[in-house]
Amino acid sequence: MSKQTTYYLVQEDILPDVVIKTALAKELLNRGEVATVKEAVERVGISRSVFYKYKDGIIPFHEASRERIVTIALDLKHESGILSKVLSAVANHQGNILTINQTLPLQGMAIVTLTIETKSMDVDLPLLLENLVSLQGVKKAHLVGQN
Known part of the structure; x- marks a missing residue:
């Protein structure tokens, strides 16, 4: 039996720093301000492993409400x-x-x-x-x- 995914809307100020920095790194990549994940994570101050751990789980609310x-x-x-x-x-x-x-x-x-x-x-x-x-x-x- 597969576990159902649950989503929460959470205020930014209670999220761990690494999650917020992952979102910032994704934003840098999406805007084209950096060319690689390596550049993005260096700029925000997290490791690549942290980025890959959280990248699919953090989506800004304004993006989540698009295409819906x-x-x-x-x-x-x-x-x-x-x-x-x-x-x-x-x-x-x-x-x-x-x-x-x-x-x-x-x-x-x-x-x-x-x-x-x-x-x-x-x-x-x-x-x-x-x-x-x-x-x-x-x-x-x-x-x-x-x-």
């Missing part, structure tokens, strides 16, 4: 044009909206759930949520789930 399908929930005022502004904001960041579900408005508020393909987005998910909440009439936006 995410579901977000929004609390919107029941006013004309607010949903349109939300959809335009997602489209302006190259998000591909797959589904839209909206409740009937109660007490002047409606809950909208959007399923979005994020692989082409030009911002990471936390920034998208921040941008959506900044729109007039959007009271709350949060991640419900991701695939």
